[in-house]
Amino acid sequence: MTEPVRLSKRMSELGLSSRREADEWIARGWVRVDGQVVSELGSKVLPGQKITVERQAAAEQSKRVTVLINKPVGFVSGQAEDGYKPAVTLIKPENRWPEDPSDEQFHPTQLRSLVPAGRLDIDSVGLLVLTQDGRIAKQLIGETTSIEKEYLVRVQYTKPGKLPDADLKKLCFGLWMDGKPLLPAKVRWQNDDQLSFTLKEGRKRQIRRMCDMVGLKVVGLKRVRIGKVKLGDLPVGQWRYLRADEQF
Structure with a gap:
């Protein structure tokens, strides 16, 4: 039974x-x-x-809306903290991307229960999703989520020479955090000082801590994709609606 x-x-x-x-x-x-x-x-x-x-x-x-924002440095993802403003305060008509293809009309009621589906550190920029739809929140941050999140990470190596291949492999798989192994990740060089990280989990300050473990200092971090939805040309500090034909 x-x-x-x-x-x-x-x-x-x-x-x-x-x-x-x-x-x-x-x-x-x-x-x-x-x-x-x-x-x-x-x-x-x-x-x-x-x-x-x-x-x-x-x-x-x-009727519930989902909004994509290119979060600037200095804004927190969720509740206001330590005098810093939450990203939701940027959701106002004057900050809407002029090239937003959605027909959706902005209304202040859309700010009610508009919550972040995932975090970005105060020092990080890029794609942040705010939604009134509990199904989307569950899809992106539920315990069983397998949706990829992609980041471009500018780094400096704090030791002589360059990062050994063995340490790059460790970033992909083999590191532990908070007493648990990290899920496999895809990490590859984009150019001399920038890595691409693709993760299926989001522990607190995960990428910065991973880099620290192999002697890399993070200079800049930008999220460029969540699932099939890309940041694209959305300018920093501006937002647009998730289109009806877009799926994470």
């Missing part, structure tokens, strides 16, 4: 919504289990039971 699980957790596992969205919809009576409305928070279901959501839920979800 399979154990019952919370309905909101099961909806998240099925990709119907985030857990928070699921709880909102359950409370509004928008969720059915085997055809019956379930409106009590904390209700449990068996894995084989059929879960459906009312049309209103899908309509509300489709």
Whole structure:
């Protein structure tokens, strides 16, 4: 006999919504289990039971926006800290990329519950995703995510000579952090002082710490791609909407 699980957790596992969205919809009576409305928070279901959501839920979800921003140095990804502004404060009409191909109209309600799906250090620049859609957040930062993130990293070698090939291989696989092995990464030279890192995880200050382990000092770090979505020509400090035809 399979154990019952919370309905909101099961909806998240099925990709119907985030857990928070699921709880909102359950409370509004928008969720059915085997055809019956379930409106009590904390209700449990068996894995084989059929879960459906009312049309209103899908309509509300489709109104949720996802924004791509080229984060400048000096802005934090999430909540304001130590006097630094969060990246969401850049999401205003005057900072929208004039070449944004989306027909979406900006409205202040889009700033409500617009949260970063992944972090970029205060000293790092490049592609940051802010979303109101719990499904996208789960896709990008959920525990089971396998979406690649690509970075261009300018470095200085702090020892004589140049970085040995054996240490480049270590960056690709073999380093440990916080007592756990890092997942395999793709690391290669772009030119004499710049590496390309492609990762499937994002531990705190991971690239800077990886470089430190092999004697490299990070001088600049820029995220240029998340999954299939590229930073492209988006200027620093400007933003655009994720298009309907774009998928991570």
